[in-house]
Amino acid sequence: MLWISQPGSWVIILTLAAGFILDSLPMPPWVQPFKPDWLALILIYWCMALPHRVGIATGWLLGLLVDSGQGVLLGQHALVYGIWAFCAIKGYRQVRLFPIWQQALIILLFLMAGRLLLSWIDGVMGYPPTDWWFFAPALSGALLWPIILIALRDVRRHYRIE
Amino acid sequence: MSQVTPERPWLNPELVLNLKLVVVVIVSLVIMLLDHRTVYLQPVRGALATLVYPLQLAIRFPVDAGQRLHHLWIDQQALIHENQRLRHQQLLLSAQVQRLSSLEVENRRLRTLLDSAAQMRERVLIAELLTVDSDPYRHRILLNRGQVQGVKVGQPLLDQRGVVGQIVYANPLNSTAILITDPNHALPIQVNRNGLRTLAVGTGDYRRLQLPYVPNNYDVQVGDLLITSGMGGRFPHGHPVGVVTSVEFDPGSPFARIEAYPTAQLDRIREVLILDLVGYPVRDAIIDDPH
Numbered sequence: 001m002l003w004i005s006q007p008g009s010w011v012i013i014l015t016l017a018a019g020f021i022l023d024s025l026p027m028p029p030w031v032q033p034f035k036p037d038w039l040a041l042i043l044i045y046w047c048m049a050l051p052h053r054v055g056i057a058t059g060w061l062l063g064l065l066v067d068s069g070q071g072v073l074l075g076q077h078a079l080v081y082g083i084w085a086f087c088a089i090k091g092y093r094q095v096r097l098f099p100i101w102q103q104a105l106i107i108l109l110f111l112m113a114g115r116l117l118l119s120w121i122d123g124v125m126g127y128p129p130t131d132w133w134f135f136a137p138a139l140s141g142a143l144l145w146p147i148i149l150i151a152l153r154d155v156r157r158h159y160r161i162e
Numbered sequence: 163m164s165q166v167t168p169e170r171p172w173l174n175p176e177l178v179l180n181l182k183l184v185v186v187v188i189v190s191l192v193i194m195l196l197d198h199r200t201v202y203l204q205p206v207r208g209a210l211a212t213l214v215y216p217l218q219l220a221i222r223f224p225v226d227a228g229q230r231l232h233h234l235w236i237d238q239q240a241l242i243h244e245n246q247r248l249r250h251q252q253l254l255l256s257a258q259v260q261r262l263s264s265l266e267v268e269n270r271r272l273r274t275l276l277d278s279a280a281q282m283r284e285r286v287l288i289a290e291l292l293t294v295d296s297d298p299y300r301h302r303i304l305l306n307r308g309q310v311q312g313v314k315v316g317q318p319l320l321d322q323r324g325v326v327g328q329i330v331y332a333n334p335l336n337s338t339a340i341l342i343t344d345p346n347h348a349l350p351i352q353v354n355r356n357g358l359r360t361l362a363v364g365t366g367d368y369r370r371l372q373l374p375y376v377p378n379n380y381d382v383q384v385g386d387l388l389i390t391s392g393m394g395g396r397f398p399h400g401h402p403v404g405v406v407t408s409v410e411f412d413p414g415s416p417f418a419r420i421e422a423y424p425t426a427q428l429d430r431i432r433e434v435l436i437l438d439l440v441g442y443p444v445r446d447a448i449i450d451d452p453h
Contacts, residue, residue, distance in 0.1 A: 020217050024293050032298055056182045060190070068210035069218065070295060071302055071331050071338030074197035079190035086183045121194070126346045127300055130366075 008161030012054060015042050015152065016062060024069065033133045036141035037111065039066065040084055044107065045152045047088035048096060050161065059085030076121045080114045087113075104145040111138035204331070208309070211333035218292050218304065218336070285438040287311060289319075291431060292336065299366045301344035303327075305434065308335040312438060316396050319434045324402040324425035325349065325390060326434050341428050342403070343368050350393035351403050356381055359391050362403055362422060368429035371404050373420040378411050380418070388422055398439060 019039035027035055043062060046054040063081030067074045087110050088095075095106050115138050119129045197203045289307040307313050309332050319326040319339055327341040342349050343364040351362045351373075358380060362371045376382055386406040392399030404422035411418050 017217060020214065021221055024218060024221055026221075026293065029298075056179070056186055060186050063190075065210055065214050068207045068333075069214040071211075071304060072295075072300070073194055074203055074207055075190040075193035078193065079187060082183070082186035082190065086179065086186075089179060122297075122300075125198070127297070130299065133298075 006053065008159050009053075011155060011159045011161060012046055012050075015046075015155065019043070020062075020066070020069070023066070033136045034140045036137050036144050037114075040081065040111065040114065041107070041141055041144060041148045042152065043081060044084055044088040044110065045148055047085045048092040049153070049156055051089045051092050054085070055089055056082050056085045059083075073121065073125055076118060079121075080117050083117070084110060084114050100146050100149065103149070104142045107145045108138055108142035111141045114138075207331060208333040211331075212335055215333075215335050222292060287313065287436040287438060288433055289313075289337075289436050290433050299345065301327075301341035301347075301364065301366070301368070301428070302330070303339050303341065303431075305329075305337050305339055305436070306335075307436060308333050308337050310334055313337045313436060314438075317439070318397045318401075318437045320401060320437060321426045321431050321434055323427065324404070325397060326426045326428065326431060328396060329436070339434075341368075342424060342426075343371060343428055349397065349403060350391045351388045352391035352399075353382060353406075354387040354389050355383075358382065359393065362388060369423055371422040371424055373406075373422060374417060376418050376420055377416060378413070378418050382406060382409055382418070382420055384409055398437065 016039065019042040022038035023035075039062060043054070043059055047059070060078045060082040063076075063078030064074065066077040066081070070077075091106065095103055098106070112135055115135055119134045123129065193203065197207070287307055289305040292304040292306050294304075295302040305313075313329060313332045315329055315332050317329045319328060325342055327339045327344070327347065329337050330340045331338040340347050341364070342362065343366065345364050345366045347364040349362045350359070352359050358376075360373055360376050362373055365372050371388075373382070373388075384406050388403045388406065390397040390399060390401045390403055402425045404424045406420060407423045408421045409418060410420075
């Protein structure tokens with residue numbers, strides 16, 4: 001990718017790697033259904049903050065890595081992450097100006113749409129969702145958005161990534 | 163990335179963005195279709211999986227470090243006790259194996275007499291569990307052995323109590339396996355008591371298997387041991403799978419409602435045995451038989 005040579009790219013890559021690790025961290029069974037999509041949240045943040053550097057291609061590639069890492073159908077997370085990146089870039093001008101709780105609501109919508117798409121693909125593959133719990137990560141993700149936003153903004157300002 | 167440079171003013175950024183989305187959607191759909199229907203993408207999957215493997219190992223690092231610390235501080239008395247216990251266990255097991263090996267030779271001789279086609283020989287590989295699929299309904303696990311160590315798609319997994327699952331993707335350094343309780347997994351089994359053959363289907367619950375294709379008038383009882391029948395050609399015959407926990411005869415349906423409890427402890431496995439089955443003709447077996 002073009003932006004890898006630009007200053008600060010390693011910070012972006014490190015945060016995305018951290019997101020990947022957080023996503024596959026083993027959790028006690030009662031936390032499991034609420035596990036937020038860390039990588040998606042971090043991707044959406046970078047897409048909104050630096051839309052000229054992190055975009056659909058990055059999202060798509062990350063999704064492919066998630067697919068192969070989790071051993072699921074190749075392309076399902078790629079599609080969803082690509083769409084998440086698209087939504088973030090499409091709406092970043094408006095969403096960036098919203099107060100934080102309103103941003104969290106928009107993020108909730110994004111995440112729910114992505115979750116729905118993932119569950120459709122799973123359904124086609126023979127794993128139809130049996131209850132509504134597959135929306136739970138979207139909810140916890142939206143609740144986490146303020147923290148992610150503030151933390152990553154501090155990181156971005158500290159390393160002066162433009 | 164879609165920033166318009168002044169030299170290319172005809173490129174509308176909105177248009178470029180939308181086009182990118184269309185491309186991503188189409189490419190993803192094609193990839194999904196290819197991956198579902200064919201095996202052509204297996205090398206790509208392997209390469210990508212190897213790329214993220216260090217991250218997955220990083221997840222395990224704290225656990226491993228904790229264990230190492232524990233080993234460092236474990237007291238000598240406990241070690242001696244454990245050593246003694248293991249020694250006894252080994253003595254017991256090796257006595258059993260002695261009997262088994264003579265039985266195996268006898269079995270093989272009888273099979274030659276009966277002109278039975280092929281006998282399987284097994285090699286085993288021990289693999290550790292790296293991660294469990296985060297989707298609670300999809301029972302898949304990631305193992306730390308791959309093609310380099312000889313893992314192939316379709317190889318059966320066992321633990322010390324019974325059948326665990328089978329390999330679905332073999333990457334260069336790791337592999338993904340599906341458990342027998344995954345809703346998409348069906349295992350050819352046999353009731354040990356009377357040899358009745360049927361399928362055990364996963365339910366999405368680590369402690370439940372279903373036997374949906376047993377007619378109402380067949381003889382299955384609570385407590386029956388289920389073993390692999392060897393029918394699908396993937397699992398060798400005779401490994402324990404589960405114990406029947408409930409049998410309900412439903413006069414309204416042609417099949418009985420039967421459930422079983424898997425003997426393998428699927429929700430707390432940490433290490434599994436990967437079986438490498440080497441089929442070979444019986445005559446060769448007699449010739450290179452070491453006994």
